[in-house]
Amino acid sequence: MYDLEPWKAPRPAATPAVDAPATPAAPTETPAPPAAAATPPAGVRLHFRDDYDREHGLKDGQPGDCFYVPCGAFKSPTNEIPPGCPNWDNCDGRHLYVICPDGRWWNVDGRAGNCSMKDDRQHRCWIRTGSPEDGTLSVGKAGPTCAAGAGSIDTGTYHGMLTAGAFNP
Numbered sequence: 001m002y003d004l005e006p007w008k009a010p011r012p013a014a015t016p017a018v019d020a021p022a023t024p025a026a027p028t029e030t031p032a033p034p035a036a037a038a039t040p041p042a043g044v045r046l047h048f049r050d051d052y053d054r055e056h057g058l059k060d061g062q063p064g065d066c067f068y069v070p071c072g073a074f075k076s077p078t079n080e081i082p083p084g085c086p087n088w089d090n091c092d093g094r095h096l097y098v099i100c101p102d103g104r105w106w107n108v109d110g111r112a113g114n115c116s117m118k119d120d121r122q123h124r125c126w127i128r129t130g131s132p133e134d135g136t137l138s139v140g141k142a143g144p145t146c147a148a149g150a151g152s153i154d155t156g157t158y159h160g161m162l163t164a165g166a167f168n169p
């Protein structure tokens, strides 16, 4: 028998302290959490405002704000409301506007750019149901309407629906 040569003796196993939790080493690269932008935010909700001023516009307009504008107010370079409605013969004299999630103003009661009945002055390209005042407004095609779209709004940088007082997406 002979003693193990010290330099050949197996090194004692590095035993972890008894209380050391057997946690795996932290990975050097953690997978990125899903980007918040990948999940559509909860739909921008409507907020009715009655402080639109034809001379000064709307102060601090935010997405979701909705308000009435005298129809034709944007048509006159002199900022006077021309008589009648530029779009319809059966207009009550004001158009509902909604600020879309991208910040652009949507003339809900106006004529859609892709209206398929440009000479007709009776229908609406977007049909409103519910009420903007109490936040129940929906916009669709249920009523006398044209073939433009499906009631959605496409501003060029936002495309969605307004349903039950909220934009979707």
Ligand SMILES: [Zn+2]
Pocket (backbone or CB within 6 Å): 071, 072, 084, 085, 086, 087, 088, 091, 092, 093, 094, 095
């Ligand atoms: Zn009008």
Ligand SMILES: [Zn+2]
Pocket (backbone or CB within 6 Å): 111, 112, 114, 115, 116, 117, 123, 124, 125, 145, 146, 147, 148
């Ligand atoms: Zn139309």
